[in-house]
Amino acid sequence: MSAAAICEELRTLWPRDDYSRVPFRFYHDAALYREEIERIFRGPTWSYLCLEAEIPAPGDFRTTLVGETPVVVTRKEDGQLAAFVNRCAHRGAIVRREAYGNAKEHICVYHRWCYAQDGSLTGVPFRRGVGGKGGMPEDFDPKANGLQKLKVQSIRGVVFATFASEVEALEDYLGPVMTAHLERLMHKPIRILGYQRQTVFGNWKLYMENVRDSYHGGLLHEFQNTFGISRVTQVGGARMDSRHRHHITYSSAAEAKDGSQLHKDAGVANDRLQLADGRLLEYVPEFADGQQLTISSVFPNAVFQQIRNCLATRQLRPRGVDEFDLVFTIYGYADDTPEMVELRLAQSNMIGPAGYISMEDGEAIELVHRATRGEDGRSGLLEMGGLGAIPDEIKFRTSEVSIRGFWSYYAALMKMEPNGALK
C-alpha cells in the first residue's frame, strides 16, 4: 500500500468530525506509524532538541533523536548552533557515537570520513588513491556529500530544529501563547541539574494525549489530588494556539469548589495519605503569575513542566509503533542557592518514572495500549468538556477538549481529516 493510500484509508475511520472518537487502530497501525515519521517528525514541524545550557561551550555536542532519526546538535566555534543527521554520507554509519562531548570535527569510525562542526564534509581518506591508483572519481564533490543539515532555532535557550526547508519561523510556529510561556519559564539563566529517562510500552500519541488530559490528574494520581497539586476542582484551565498544535494546562492552588469533598463524592480518597516529611510540597514563589502548576506540550515531541519549583523539559522519542522513550531534563536557575537546589531535587521525587505524580502514567498508557491492540473496529471516547467546536481556551479542568485539539492538527498534517473536519 502506498503511503498516501494508508492515510486515505484511515481517514474514513473517524466516527465523528470533531475528534470525539479516536479509532484504536491509530495507536497500532505500523504503516501509519512510518507515515508519521515522514509527515510529522520529518515534516513541517519544529522538534525540541535540547537546552542551550547543555551545550554552552564551542564544540559541545549532544546526540539526540528527531522522531527516529539520529541527530547531532552542537555549538560551533563562532557560538552559533548547528544540527545534522548523525549518519555518514558514505555508508550510512552513525558518525558521533557518544551521547555528549566536545569536538572540533566529527569523524566516522568506519572509513574515517571527516566532517566539520556544521556537518560539511572536510576529509575523505585516500581520496586521490594510493600511488595514482584507486581513489574517488575526479568529479566527486565534497560540498554535495556533507551530513544532512537541519534548520536550528533557539528561543530563550530552548533549541528546536526542523527537516523542512519551507517552514514558518519558530516563533510563528509556537504562536504568541507558547512563546510567552517559554519566556516565562526561561526568564533568567538556567542550570542543568540532571536527567531522568523512561521507556514506555505504548504508542507515542498516547503520551501526547496524556499530557493534554487535565481530567485524569486528580483521579489517576491520588497524590496530586490529596496534596492539591492538581485537582479538577481547582481554578485553572488550558490554552491552545489557534491551530491547536500546542497546549498549556495550568492551575493555581485556589479551589473553585470544595475539592476534597467533591473528589470524595467521586470516589477518590484524599485524606488517608499523610507525609512525615512534607518539604517536597513547599513552594517558593518564583513566577509573577502565581501559577504553581503548568504543563505545556509543543507538537510533536516536547513537554515543558513547572510543578511547584520542579522545572523540567521532556523530550519524546518514538521507538516504533509500540514504544517510546521520554528524556526528562531537570533544571534550576543559575542563581539558585544550595537550599533552592535541594528543594528542586526533593520535588523531583514527584516527577519522572518513579515520581509521585507521574509513575501512574506509564502504567495507564500501557494498559490502554495492551487492551486496544487488534481492536480495529472500535474507538476511544473523548466527550468530557463538550463536543463540537474546539475552542482555543478552556476555563475548567474537567476537560478533554485539548486532546481533540491534538487530533485536529495531527489529522491535518497527516492528510487524514474526516469529511467536514473541525479545526
Add this chain to the structure above:
Amino acid sequence: MDALPAVTALLADYCAHLDADRLEQWCELFDESASYRIVPRENRAQNLPAAILHLTNKRMITDRITVLRTAAVFNIHVDRHIVSAIRVLEADEKSASFEASFCIYQSDQEGRTKLFCTGIYEGEVALGPAPRILRQTAVVDTFSIPALLAVPI
C-alpha cells in the same frame, strides 16, 4: 575488622524484604539520618545532582512506602534481586562502606519475567548488634527505566 559478614547479611535482609513486599520492614533497616537515592549512571558521569529518587532522611524513605501503600497505582509485579561482588571498601569499629553489583528481574501476573534493572549499590552501614544503613545509593546502568519504578530497588 572484617565487616563483610555484617554487610552481606544486611544486604540479604534488604533484598529479601523488598522481594517479599515487606516494605515496612525494609524501612526499618535504615538509620534515622539515612539517605536513599537512585542515581542514573549518566548523571553520575556528568557530575549532575538530580536523581530518580532523592530521599535524604528516614521520614522521606518511610513516606515513599506510605505513598505506595495508600495512593500510588503501579504495575502488579514481583521483583527478584540478585546481588553479587559485595566489597567492603573501608571499615572501622563503627561503620563500613561497601559496593555491590545488583540486577533485578521483574515478573508479571502471567509469570513472564523481564530484566528490569542492573547497577551498583554504593552504601554505608552502621555496625553493631543490629547493623543499620546510613547511606544507600543505587547507581543504575538501566537508567531508561522500563515503564515505571514504584517499589524501591
